[in-house]
Amino acid sequence: MKIMALLAALIFITASASAFTVESPNNVFVFESEKEITIRVFNDSSVQKSLDVKFYSPAHSELIGVQEKIQADSHSSFSIRLLPREDLAGQTYESTLEIELGNTKIIRKIDISFKKPSGESSIIMAPVPPVSPDFNAIGAGFATLGMIGMENALNIVLGIIAAVLLIAFIARFLRRLK
Numbered sequence: 622m623k624i625m626a627l628l629a630a631l632i633f634i635t636a637s638a639s640a641f642t643v644e645s646p647n648n649v650f651v652f653e654s655e656k657e658i659t660i661r662v663f664n665d666s667s668v669q670k671s672l673d674v675k676f677y678s679p680a681h682s683e684l685i686g687v688q689e690k691i692q693a694d695s696h697s698s699f700s701i702r703l704l705p706r707e708d709l710a711g712q713t714y715e716s717t718l719e720i721e722l723g724n725t726k727i728i729r730k731i732d733i734s735f736k737k738p739s740g741e742s743s744i745i746m747a748p749v750p751p752v753s754p755d756f757n758a759i760g761a762g763f764a765t766l767g768m769i770g771m772e773n774a775l776n777i778v779l780g781i782i783a784a785v786l787l788i789a790f791i792a793r794f795l796r797r798l799k
Contacts, residue, residue, distance in 0.1 A: 640664075640725050641663055643720055647732065648731070649732070651680065651704075651736065655704050656702070658701050658731075659698055659699075660718070660720075663696040664691040664695055664696065666693060666723070670690065671723065672687065672688055672689060672691050672697065673720075674718070674719070674720050676719075677717040678733060680716070681704040682716075684701060686699040687699040701718075709735040711735065711736070713735075715730055717729070718731055
């Protein structure tokens with residue numbers, strides 16, 4: 622009976638952990654003109670919730686189109702406008718996006734790379750060795766994992782653990798019946 626309660630708790634935690642999700646880029650490149658990135662927030666709950674967004678970055682930035690609330694089982698999109706700065710050219714900085722929906726907060730890190738003007742390139746081109754097709758498939762798999770995000774990856778891991786425990790419980794239960 623304790624195992625069933627534990628399984629139910631794990632499944633409940635996994636299901637409730639995804640009260641909302643965020644789609645945002647992990648890396649952004651800013652060249653000589655302003656760059657606008659779109660962020661989508663999905664409210665997966667059954668109630669309307671208030672939305673609060675904060676963005677911390679060394680770049681001059683502006684939040685555009687942030688709604689105050691998101692309806693139940695709906696989504697909202699807004700943009701972040703990034704303006705280039707000459708003193709940041711050639712560098713990559715980590716920015717922080719904080720999104721709070723109701724009482725739940727998600728923090729995303731976004732790397733912003735400021736590129737030098739095209740006349741000031743300091744990149745030296747070297748020959749690239751051939752890459753096997755297997756390596757490309759593995760690289761694509763890791764890229765896909767990076768796009769999932771930490772929150773969703775945690776939900777997937779917890780779901781797999783709950784499924785394994787449920788299968789083990791059922792097997793043990795059936796063995797005792799025999």
